[in-house]
Amino acid sequence: MIIIMSDSHGESEAIDNIKTKYQHDASLIIHCGDSEFPATDPIWQGVSVVRGNCDFDNGFPESTVLTADGISIFATHGHLYNVGFTLSHLAQTATENHCPVATFGHLHTPIVRVEEGVLCINPGSVAQPRGQYQTKMYAKLEVTPDTYVITYLDLAHQPIDGLAFEVPRVNK
Numbered sequence: 001m002i003i004i005m006s007d008s009h010g011e012s013e014a015i016d017n018i019k020t021k022y023q024h025d026a027s028l029i030i031h032c033g034d035s036e037f038p039a040t041d042p043i044w045q046g047v048s049v050v051r052g053n054c055d056f057d058n059g060f061p062e063s064t065v066l067t068a069d070g071i072s073i074f075a076t077h078g079h080l081y082n083v084g085f086t087l088s089h090l091a092q093t094a095t096e097n098h099c100p101v102a103t104f105g106h107l108h109t110p111i112v113r114v115e116e117g118v119l120c121i122n123p124g125s126v127a128q129p130r131g132q133y134q135t136k137m138y139a140k141l142e143v144t145p146d147t148y149v150i151t152y153l154d155l156a157h158q159p160i161d162g163l164a165f166e167v168p169r170v171n172k
């Protein structure tokens with residue numbers, strides 16, 4: 001199980017909450033940036049984090065390639081890939097890095113889309129949700145032999161109606 005969160009914008013409670021919930025069960029916890037915390041903050045223990053456009057500490061990587069549950073994941077914030085306009089650049093960069101999955105933030109809204117063969121996941125925001133779903137949320141990714149199962153959860157760890165997806169694994 002892989003946990004993905006993003007855009008906490010100064011709120012530590014949500015990060016601590018999710019870490020506490022999954023520290024023993026998740027093989028990977030990803031934060032896709034805009035935490036507004038220092039890169040050296042102890043809160044990042046056990047979390048793979050990247051730099052967002054609101055993170056002024058350049059100690060964060062702009063992107064990172066992670067491996068868990070038998071897959072490689074390209075994690076980044078998204079502002080450098082123009083994700084508000086297209087997921088094409090993100091998907092191509094993931095492919096160049098041999099990653100069938102890309103996670104990104106920046107838009108504060110849940111997105112599950114297969115773009116050019118790459119599963120692109122935006123976990124929404126744990127602090128400042130935007131768009132149709134006005135719920136602070138994060139995403140859970142489960143990898144099965146043939147599918148990716150993506151479930152969005154609120155900060156009480158309850159599934160959110162309409163935000164559960166099953167995507168065939170095409171590029172293994």
Ligand SMILES: [Mn+2]
Pocket residue numbers: 007009034052054106107108
């Ligand atoms: Mn943000």
